[in-house]
Amino acid sequence: MSAPHRELPPIVDYALLPLVNVTVAFLVSGLVVLAIGENPIEAVRIMIAGALGYSEGIGFTLYYATDFVFTGLAVAIAFHAGLFNIGAEGQATIGGLGVALVCLTFDGAPWWLVAPFAIAASALFGAAWAYLPAWAQARRGSHIVITTIMFNYLAATLMVYLLVEVMGKPGAMSPETRMFAEATRLPFLRDFLTPFGIDLGQSPLNPTVFVAMLAAWGVWLLIWRTKFGYELRTVGQNPSAAVYAGIDPGGIVIVVMLISGALSGLLAVNEVMGTQHRLLLEFTAGAGFVGIAVALMGRNHPVGVVLAALLFGMLYQGGAELAFEKPKISRDMIVVIQALVILFAGALEHMFRPTLARIFASAPRDDR
Amino acid sequence: ADIQPAVLYDLGGKFDKSFNEAAFNGAEKFHKETSVEFRDFEIQNDAQREQALRNFARKGNSPIVAIGFTQATAIEKVAKEFPDLKFAIVDMVVDLPNVRSIVFKEQEGSYLVGVLAAQASKSKKLGFVGGMDIPLIRKFSCGYVGGAKSIDPKIEVFQNMTGTTGAAWNDPVKGGELAKSQIDRGADVIYHAAGGTGLGVLQAAADAGKLGIGVDSNQNHLHPGKVLTSMLKRVDVAVYDAFADAKADKWTAGVKVLGLKEGGVGWADDANNKALVTAEARAAVEKAAADIVSGKVVVHDYMADKACPY
Amino acid sequence: MDIAAVVDVAAPVLGSGIRLSVPLLFCCLAGLWSERSGIVDIGLEGKMLAAAFASGVAAAQWHSPWAGLAVGILVSVAFALVHGYASISQRGNQVVSGVAINFLAAGLTVLLGQVWYGQGGRTPQLEAPERFLSLEGDFGIGRLLGAGTPQAHLWSDVIAGHNLLVYAAFLAVPLTWVLLWRTSFGLRLRAVGDNPHAVDTAGVSVAGLRYRAVIVCGILCGFAGTYLAVAQSAGFVRDMTAGKGFIALAALVFAKWRPFNAMGACLLFGLLDAAAIRLQGTPLPGIGTVPVQVFQALPYILTVVLLAGFIGRATPPKASGVPYTKDR
Amino acid sequence: MLESLPRSSDPRPPAIEFVGIDKRFGAVHANRDIDLTILAGSIHGLVGENGAGKSTLMSILYGFYQADRGEIRIDGNPAAIRSSADAIRAGIGMVHQQFMLVDTMTVLENVLLGAEGSFRLRPAERRARAALAKLASDYELWVDPDAVVGELSVGEQQRVEILKTLYRGAEILILDEPTAVLTPAEVDHLFRILRRLQGEGKTVVVITHKLKEIKAVTDRVSVMRKGEIVATLDTADTTVETLAEAMVGRRVLLQVSKGPSVPGAVELEVARLTVRDKRGLSLVDDVSFTVRAGEIVGIAGVAGNGQSELLEAIAGIRRADGGSIRLGGRAITALDPAEIRTLGIAHIPEDRHRMGLVLNFSAEENVILGYQDDPAWSSGWLYDRTAIRAAATRAFEDFDVRPPDPLLRTALFSGGNQQKIVVAREIGREPRLLLVGQPTRGVDIGAIEAIHRRLIDLRDRGRAILLVSAELDEIRSLADRVLCMCQGRITGECRPEASETEIGMLMAGLGGDGTARGGRA
Ligand SMILES: Nc1ncnc2c1ncn2[C@@H]1O[C@H](COP(=O)(O)OP(=O)(O)OP(=O)(O)O)[C@@H](O)[C@H]1O
Ligand SMILES: Nc1ncnc2c1ncn2[C@@H]1O[C@H](COP(=O)(O)OP(=O)(O)OP(=O)(O)O)[C@@H](O)[C@H]1O
Numbered sequence A: 001m002s003a004p005h006r007e008l009p010p011i012v013d014y015a016l017l018p019l020v021n022v023t024v025a026f027l028v029s030g031l032v033v034l035a036i037g038e039n040p041i042e043a044v045r046i047m048i049a050g051a052l053g054y055s056e057g058i059g060f061t062l063y064y065a066t067d068f069v070f071t072g073l074a075v076a077i078a079f080h081a082g083l084f085n086i087g088a089e090g091q092a093t094i095g096g097l098g099v100a101l102v103c104l105t106f107d108g109a110p111w112w113l114v115a116p117f118a119i120a121a122s123a124l125f126g127a128a129w130a131y132l133p134a135w136a137q138a139r140r141g142s143h144i145v146i147t148t149i150m151f152n153y154l155a156a157t158l159m160v161y162l163l164v165e166v167m168g169k170p171g172a173m174s175p176e177t178r179m180f181a182e183a184t185r186l187p188f189l190r191d192f193l194t195p196f197g198i199d200l201g202q203s204p205l206n207p208t209v210f211v212a213m214l215a216a217w218g219v220w221l222l223i224w225r226t227k228f229g230y231e232l233r234t235v236g237q238n239p240s241a242a243v244y245a246g247i248d249p250g251g252i253v254i255v256v257m258l259i260s261g262a263l264s265g266l267l268a269v270n271e272v273m274g275t276q277h278r279l280l281l282e283f284t285a286g287a288g289f290v291g292i293a294v295a296l297m298g299r300n301h302p303v304g305v306v307l308a309a310l311l312f313g314m315l316y317q318g319g320a321e322l323a324f325e326k327p328k329i330s331r332d333m334i335v336v337i338q339a340l341v342i343l344f345a346g347a348l349e350h351m352f353r354p355t356l357a358r359i360f361a362s363a364p365r366d367d368r
Numbered sequence B: 001a002d003i004q005p006a007v008l009y010d011l012g013g014k015f016d017k018s019f020n021e022a023a024f025n026g027a028e029k030f031h032k033e034t035s036v037e038f039r040d041f042e043i044q045n046d047a048q049r050e051q052a053l054r055n056f057a058r059k060g061n062s063p064i065v066a067i068g069f070t071q072a073t074a075i076e077k078v079a080k081e082f083p084d085l086k087f088a089i090v091d092m093v094v095d096l097p098n099v100r101s102i103v104f105k106e107q108e109g110s111y112l113v114g115v116l117a118a119q120a121s122k123s124k125k126l127g128f129v130g131g132m133d134i135p136l137i138r139k140f141s142c143g144y145v146g147g148a149k150s151i152d153p154k155i156e157v158f159q160n161m162t163g164t165t166g167a168a169w170n171d172p173v174k175g176g177e178l179a180k181s182q183i184d185r186g187a188d189v190i191y192h193a194a195g196g197t198g199l200g201v202l203q204a205a206a207d208a209g210k211l212g213i214g215v216d217s218n219q220n221h222l223h224p225g226k227v228l229t230s231m232l233k234r235v236d237v238a239v240y241d242a243f244a245d246a247k248a249d250k251w252t253a254g255v256k257v258l259g260l261k262e263g264g265v266g267w268a269d270d271a272n273n274k275a276l277v278t279a280e281a282r283a284a285v286e287k288a289a290a291d292i293v294s295g296k297v298v299v300h301d302y303m304a305d306k307a308c309p310y
Numbered sequence C: 001m002d003i004a005a006v007v008d009v010a011a012p013v014l015g016s017g018i019r020l021s022v023p024l025l026f027c028c029l030a031g032l033w034s035e036r037s038g039i040v041d042i043g044l045e046g047k048m049l050a051a052a053f054a055s056g057v058a059a060a061q062w063h064s065p066w067a068g069l070a071v072g073i074l075v076s077v078a079f080a081l082v083h084g085y086a087s088i089s090q091r092g093n094q095v096v097s098g099v100a101i102n103f104l105a106a107g108l109t110v111l112l113g114q115v116w117y118g119q120g121g122r123t124p125q126l127e128a129p130e131r132f133l134s135l136e137g138d139f140g141i142g143r144l145l146g147a148g149t150p151q152a153h154l155w156s157d158v159i160a161g162h163n164l165l166v167y168a169a170f171l172a173v174p175l176t177w178v179l180l181w182r183t184s185f186g187l188r189l190r191a192v193g194d195n196p197h198a199v200d201t202a203g204v205s206v207a208g209l210r211y212r213a214v215i216v217c218g219i220l221c222g223f224a225g226t227y228l229a230v231a232q233s234a235g236f237v238r239d240m241t242a243g244k245g246f247i248a249l250a251a252l253v254f255a256k257w258r259p260f261n262a263m264g265a266c267l268l269f270g271l272l273d274a275a276a277i278r279l280q281g282t283p284l285p286g287i288g289t290v291p292v293q294v295f296q297a298l299p300y301i302l303t304v305v306l307l308a309g310f311i312g313r314a315t316p317p318k319a320s321g322v323p324y325t326k327d328r
Numbered sequence D: 001m002l003e004s005l006p007r008s009s010d011p012r013p014p015a016i017e018f019v020g021i022d023k024r025f026g027a028v029h030a031n032r033d034i035d036l037t038i039l040a041g042s043i044h045g046l047v048g049e050n051g052a053g054k055s056t057l058m059s060i061l062y063g064f065y066q067a068d069r070g071e072i073r074i075d076g077n078p079a080a081i082r083s084s085a086d087a088i089r090a091g092i093g094m095v096h097q098q099f100m101l102v103d104t105m106t107v108l109e110n111v112l113l114g115a116e117g118s119f120r121l122r123p124a125e126r127r128a129r130a131a132l133a134k135l136a137s138d139y140e141l142w143v144d145p146d147a148v149v150g151e152l153s154v155g156e157q158q159r160v161e162i163l164k165t166l167y168r169g170a171e172i173l174i175l176d177e178p179t180a181v182l183t184p185a186e187v188d189h190l191f192r193i194l195r196r197l198q199g200e201g202k203t204v205v206v207i208t209h210k211l212k213e214i215k216a217v218t219d220r221v222s223v224m225r226k227g228e229i230v231a232t233l234d235t236a237d238t239t240v241e242t243l244a245e246a247m248v249g250r251r252v253l254l255q256v257s258k259g260p261s262v263p264g265a266v267e268l269e270v271a272r273l274t275v276r277d278k279r280g281l282s283l284v285d286d287v288s289f290t291v292r293a294g295e296i297v298g299i300a301g302v303a304g305n306g307q308s309e310l311l312e313a314i315a316g317i318r319r320a321d322g323g324s325i326r327l328g329g330r331a332i333t334a335l336d337p338a339e340i341r342t343l344g345i346a347h348i349p350e351d352r353h354r355m356g357l358v359l360n361f362s363a364e365e366n367v368i369l370g371y372q373d374d375p376a377w378s379s380g381w382l383y384d385r386t387a388i389r390a391a392a393t394r395a396f397e398d399f400d401v402r403p404p405d406p407l408l409r410t411a412l413f414s415g416g417n418q419q420k421i422v423v424a425r426e427i428g429r430e431p432r433l434l435l436v437g438q439p440t441r442g443v444d445i446g447a448i449e450a451i452h453r454r455l456i457d458l459r460d461r462g463r464a465i466l467l468v469s470a471e472l473d474e475i476r477s478l479a480d481r482v483l484c485m486c487q488g489r490i491t492g493e494c495r496p497e498a499s500e501t502e503i504g505m506l507m508a509g510l511g512g513d514g515t516a517r518g519g520r521a
């Protein structure tokens, strides 16, 4: 048997190859650190220590990872349908609007009562923001990459307007809503865990992390175990085969984007209801874009996405500590690393394939 | 007492040639004079405000000065956690026993540069370029308009806002284009409150042979002879005082409102703009200043009622 | 309302519209070259940003806008070649590669800027002689048109008095057209974007053609970035491209991958932006004063509307985005 | 290996010599250590099953692929051919199996591409125009230089390909299955051209599956099997039977045995069906016919004359722009593919890679393609993997798919076996009506027999079958009635026994107005 790319054993394909790619990405990042006159080894040490060295760091790592799981899944599921959703940022922003509306309406009600509605709202609003680009792509054939980017800008604009003119806390300087009532905020896990001697320090890690886990599992089921998943993969792999099979690619595209938007929206639960306890500008802090890297690194597989999200969680937490320790290495180092990961794990994913193939080549079958 | 002070800048970044930079200058001045080391940090996302403050606190830094109203929530949290450390926040009031809140009457400073602008303008058309359309910025523009109209009620002030994302404080291209369009409409003096974006504004004004007005720090030197003046917001003084008071054990918590009277705001008057400020203008602005200090003139604070009467 | 008055209002807006359309136009043509050869390029934004930074640094370093232009182009081409290597030699996903380029530029520029100048990623402010300034000479045409007359006003505000790069941008349009539609090189390049197999069996190197296209794309992005940092403003500031690269892509689709349409589309977007700026804060007849945000959102909304509403399914060059391989 | 001495008078050294050419694609051994000599000034035939390696060998000669080992000699002296450019310089021209034309460009531009001769296009175009006019008169190769290639008929496109090679001054001309897309008349025309080229001392290599054509036009012929040359003979010394045997390596029955059909009630009724493309041109033009239970109706016609569109319209993949389609009396014109399938219409599409399969899916996933919402696969919300696995395994045994591995990536099956997967899926369902397009394209003779057998069994179980094929022999051996199609119209109906020329006439649209007859059938 053979294919344009000779087949590799699954572990190589899904574990080793990505690992190699990411390693290379980090080596190159190391060179960059070197170039700006810092010691990469030292930098790595600080990062790891900052991300995993103490329990609070771990808490923060997981907290960031939660965001990235949501956006990573959002990008990944779209990828499976052959769509490139760069709009997670905007969808999450609008999701935040949903969460805020719920929390402010039921302000004071106990969190466990409000949470379900908040979650639903975040998903709903996120999905809604994804609908138009999806529709334009499916029915009018306009490039979804461009439209989703435009919708990111529109989301930001809408947000400023609402927070300044409509929802803003009266008398306050900053464009943000008032704080939610204590009772309505998602509790921090640290408050649960300290009794058990687990000290998460002051990390904002909250129950949303479990929602993320659930989402990952759900997405996996959806993609590989349901009819809809089958249809969306068919559309992604071979649209004309989909039509032949009686699937309406347009319809699938729209539904997939709605799901993708909903997943992005969930990020807002973690940020708005779980951490900031109010709606403010740009609370997404670029998580939407990190999602792209996460999805690519995770090979668009939920398990991979979760792992990649953890890695980027470490990057963010460790990176913050690094920037704190080494003023020379500014926050933008993270962006560079992110870019290199996308480049090597995404665009150049096949670069080391031949080499690995040579090592792992299954003996060519004699097709006589 | 020997202290380990720290500064936490806002998203704009340490070198925004604007108020974060002013804070840095204040800290530097203190360092030069007392050779006391200070730590500082630029955050990259909102989650880090709290994290960074806590980092400082854990390392026993005090006083810890946070720049910008966006830091309020974080300060509130962390200051509670470390009741015996000293905190200060600029541009916002946080009501805690160990927090000093420093707010400025930007409207008064803006009023003064408005007066100067009106005096300097031949076309009787002025411009204002803000970063984002948020209350703080309207506070600037409102005072500015007030000052200008106090000289000539018929004077016209074009107002533009740059954008709606953080980039709005960092988009000199757009800033320049906004300024150009105001100039095209006849404006010949343009005041900016837009951080990095303002550089584009001053640039465009200078390129077109018009006058710009700087903000926060003294920006007269950016284009000598082309910047009419700068509305000084003495964040540097605020930071310096916070450090100095702590060192001299004269630290006090509570709200400090720094207006014209307290020397917290003012207009930049240096060699770079000597030629631009006519005797008549100088007289007018000094009179206005005196009136404000004496209370004869009360410059409207936009924050009071979210409205601008001018 | 008489013509003179209309012109008085319109001319400045037109002028500003032209200035704003220049970076779009450079990028749009860059994208045209790339996609005509079959390489999709989401990375225009990144290349433009990198070029802006490089030109800012170089112009400050060697006190010459030309040094800025040269280095800006060099760096932009370097990024283009990374994209080329990924999409041509490695047959990677071109959209993903483009996204990587964008992040890489966004990160590296600020990182290096911070290390070199410690000004939050900003490059030193450029003095007048270090920039491309607006050209003064109007060749007496203004007088020829009769000073003070509307047409003179139009001439002085809209056509004359821009900086060199503005004219370069509009010169690049016919140049692109001639090269692509009137030379054998262009014929091959357009063919390779439609059916690389045909080009290959005709004895022409597919990779060779595509690399050349990608390089031209880099050069044009270099111009765009230099324009931002060394002509339109005086130095580089983080993220100063602010999404122009993506608007340019939209314009490219809108223009159906043709040079002169591209010019039209970019002018349209530029004018929209200019109008939005001009209209800010001025009450609209009937509606009254509208929130600033409405105007700030206008260009983005229109992009979407144009893409979805008017063009519908614009068909790009057949092979664009598809890595070329002889394997079935 | 069989080899007979060339009876040739041409004193020149051999035009081409392959010496030990060897080529692999991944694990596919496409060419095994090939030695082959092609005499100057001869027309040399190359035959072999699909996948035997014919195209690969010629593509190596043309520099499109690089041989792993071996040497090529042109006119006696070694030639290093590393790219098509080298080949062209060496005077070699090739007309590929799938045309290498830029649809969006004009004939002129396609001819010029790569051979412009000057940087500026205008003068080059002037030169080419003149040259084309001359070639047209010399070889009756007339095509409008300013026509957009995408809008030309396949026959015309092939002329453009030949023009390309001649414009580049090719001395050696390779044609890869040139006749597959031509009507018998066009084939004759082509052969006249080849003879004329030969008359001028040019050398021609023709790849084909049609052994009769070999007899008709070639001087010598080589047979390939699984990557090897198994025979090279003077055509005069061969018969169709000996060639067929050499190809497959065993005696083959070129006709499947089948009893007379017993047509039942009308199952499919197509009335005045019209399908247009985006530009409004009719692809299927006012077509009417019926298919009864228990009969196979064959649609003969050169590829690209609307057959595939006809099938797609019936399957609901294409909207009908006019007319009606009824299944057992029920109108299905407006239904979508899913609904139509549930009514019992199965469809083996012409192009399995484009439609019939998702190559990156596992084989078992392709077994449910089109039937993905069959409750049999699911338990509750989720798919029941074991059920699917079981079904796949059964199907693979029934249809002898090799290897019978449901988890293997579909791209890794050979063309013939990929086709078997599709056939298994569609026939396995006992459909009321089976739509079949090119069922044996890219399939070797062994598999062909099996598939034909299945179709006839299905018919004998009283199912209706509509068969589209470009292979006349296939149509004639399977169909009970033959409809000929040309430019979207049914040009006539005839019995499968009808002579080649008669069917050929109809395929060329020269059969009087056949639509009416088609309608009454
Ligand atoms: N580019 C390619 N990549 C992978 N495998 C290939 C490629 N080209 C040919 N093959 C394989 O090599 C073998 C020979 O292919 P080739 O096209 O030469 O056969 P052929 O004799 O031309 O068949 P046909 O009569 O169908 O044209 C087949 O197994 C085919 O699948
Ligand atoms: N496009 C392709 N890419 C990679 N490998 C291929 C491709 N086509 C065929 N192959 C490999 O070549 C082998 C033979 O394929 P091919 O279609 O030529 O078989 P074949 O010799 O024609 O047999 P069959 O008569 O069953 O089609 C297959 O097993 C497959 O592994």
Ligand SMILES: [Mg+2]
Pocket (backbone or CB within 6 Å): D054, D055, D056, D097, D176
């Ligand atoms: Mg072949």
Ligand SMILES: [Mg+2]
Pocket (backbone or CB within 6 Å): D050, D051, D414, D415, D416, D442, D443, D444
């Ligand atoms: Mg085959």
